[in-house]
Every structure is written in C-alpha cells, then in structure tokens.
Amino acid sequence: MATVELTTENFDEVVGGSDIVLVDFWAEWCGPCRAFGPTYEAASNKHDDLVFGKVDTEAQQELAATFGIRSIPTLMIVREGVVLFSQPGALPGNALDSLIEQAREVNMEEVHAKVAEAQAQQG
Structure with missing residues (x-):
C-alpha cells in the first residue's frame, strides 16, 4: 500500500478511521528524512x-x-486513537518491523482502561 499524505484536513479521518496508523513527520530538505523514506x-x-x-x-x-x-524525521504509531509510540530518528528496516509487531501485540483493552482511569482522575 502506498503512503497517504496527511494534512490538517484529512488527519482525523484517516487516523481515526484506521486500526493502526504509522505517521512519518518529515521535510524535503531533511537528509535523514529522505534516507528513511525508502525504508518507510x-x-x-x-x-x-x-x-x-x-x-x-x-x-x-x-x-x-x-x-x-x-x-x-519523527515516527508516530497510533492504534485505536491512542499514540503508542512517538520518537524522532530514522529507523533501520528490521527495527521498524519489530516496532510494528510490538504495536500489533499491545493489549488495547488495557490501554483504553488506563486512559479512561487517567482521564477520570483529571476530571
């Protein structure tokens, strides 16, 4: 699947409408971003x-x-509307694959329960 260009207009729709989304924050002038592009x-x-x-x-x-x-570059992984990972730096392909597998294995019921608990304590 080709990558999707995310903008302020489509971000919520694309990220909110998908189970797992990887987001690459980059710029054309950034050498490490261009180097990470083919891996991504x-x-x-x-x-x-x-x-x-x-x-x-x-x-x-x-x-x-x-x-x-x-x-x-900064890579962010969002699953079910929750940011699971956000870190600057280009990753080699094997590290990116490992990170994707870790995101797949996260127990999202536990994550949502912890988010709800934290929100209840704040509110």
Whole structure:
C-alpha cells in the first residue's frame, strides 16, 4: 500500500478511521528524512493491512505543532486513537518491523482502561 499524505484536513479521518496508523513527520530538505523514506515505503508495502501516512512538516506546520514535533524525521504509531509510540530518528528496516509487531501485540483493552482511569482522575 502506498503512503497517504496527511494534512490538517484529512488527519482525523484517516487516523481515526484506521486500526493502526504509522505517521512519518518529515521535510524535503531533511537528509535523514529522505534516507528513511525508502525504508518507510518498503514497510508500507510489506504491512499492507496498516495505514502509513506522511506529514510534510513544512506544508503542515500546524499539524506538526499539534504533536509537538521538534525533530525530524519523527515516527508516530497510533492504534485505536491512542499514540503508542512517538520518537524522532530514522529507523533501520528490521527495527521498524519489530516496532510494528510490538504495536500489533499491545493489549488495547488495557490501554483504553488506563486512559479512561487517567482521564477520570483529571476530571
């Protein structure tokens, strides 16, 4: 599956409407971002049941600011509307595959229960 360009207009629809979404925050001028691109694209072809999105931080500055992106590339994994992983730096293919498998194995019932508990304590 090809990667999807994410914008402020389609982000909620794409990320909210999918089980697991990987988001690559990048910019054209960023050398490490360009180096990570083929690895990310290869993973998107290998894991065609997942959604792989890319956010151009130059064109989508508001979206990058919303997530506090300060370094690129930054990879974020969202599952069922919860950010499970967000970290700057390019990953080698085997590390990206491992991270995807870890995201698949997370018990989301436990995660949602912890989120609900934290929200109840705040509210």
